[in-house]
Amino acid sequence: MTPRDVGLPEDGQRRVPGLRREEVALLARISVDYYLRLEQGRERRPSPQVLEALSDALLLDDDGRLHLYRVAGMTPLPRRESRVERADPQLLSLAELWDRTPALILGRAYDVLAANTLGRAVFGHLQPGTNLLLAMFLDPSVRSFYGDWATAAANVVAGFHFLEGARPHDPRIQEVLRTAAKESREFADLWRRRDARGKSAAAKLLLHPDVGELTLRMQTFDVRSAPGQQLIVYHAQEGTRTADALRLLGSLAATRPDHENDPHGR
Incomplete structure (x- = not known):
């Protein structure tokens, strides 16, 4: 993902094309230190709310969201269903x-x-x-x-x-x-x-x-x-x-x- 994908400015030189840790943490509304512990494996029990926040921050589809929960050893929270359904x-x-x-x-x-x-x-x-x-x-x-x-x-x-x-x-x-x-x-x-x-x-x-x-x-x-x-x-x-x-x-x-x-x- 690039900053443009999530509406963030692409300012200055970037060492990698993807998002920085601080940007992911900002989008997920969690602290940079907590996100760093997750990334490094020092935090192994994220809450369902944190996983939902990361799913939204990274724009994961249903398969990606399910995979994230499985990696964390958890069952996905039920998502709110829209009352209006349409056929594809x-x-x-x-x-x-x-x-x-x-x-x-x-x-x-x-x-x-x-x-x-x-x-x-x-x-x-x-x-x-x-x-x-x-x-x-x-x-x-x-x-x-x-x-x-x-x-x-x-x-x-x-x-x-x-x-x-x-x-x-x-x-x-x-x-x-x-x-x-x-x-x-x-x-x-x-x-x-x-x-x-x-x-x-x-x-x-x-x-x-x-x-x-x-x-x-x-x-x-x-x-x-x-x-x-x-x-x-x-x-x-x-x-x-x-x-x-x-x-x-x-x-x-x-x-x-x-x-x-x-x-x-x-």
Whole structure:
């Protein structure tokens, strides 16, 4: 890093292009003597607050911050999450290339952030802006969409328990949890079971209003550029009726007006 990277003046001759010890200490709001002891290994137990200050001073990304904590033998503090989440435009552009593969991007509280064209055609009830957990229990049309609603609902609740355990103080997760517990007795009963598991590869039977039964395999991927977000990808075995139905849905979606195919549902 150079002084210019952090807004410091590049005054005079410098023996090294990077930051001086005094500059790092200034940016981290710690004493030069304490920083020197850290650098020389004479101070081996920095507090989480010091590690956070150094992470910010050195403009570390999530991987760099995690590595710093590991070097110090500590677990990272949970970071405050922004209430507004957005899907990575590059990830969504990639998903739009999959004309035979429905895909959804979920936020850290199961908010549907975006979907590719085929994803919106298949999951009409999960348009961007919808919350998956709340829709599962509060949208009557969802019950008739899933061939086995009870199993799907139990899996969603177990997945949400898993999310809540990783981010127990996240305001959006707590907001969704309060709404679901207040509005749905079925959700409350499932929540008390305390099942917790992440989404994994699985087969789902969907009853689509336009093309009938769809048997889809599901794969889930963590979005590294946005911790907590998930990319959910569905696919059908080639040569099956479901694969033919996906092609038909893709053709129908391609003929719709552009505003109906907006990946963000605008």
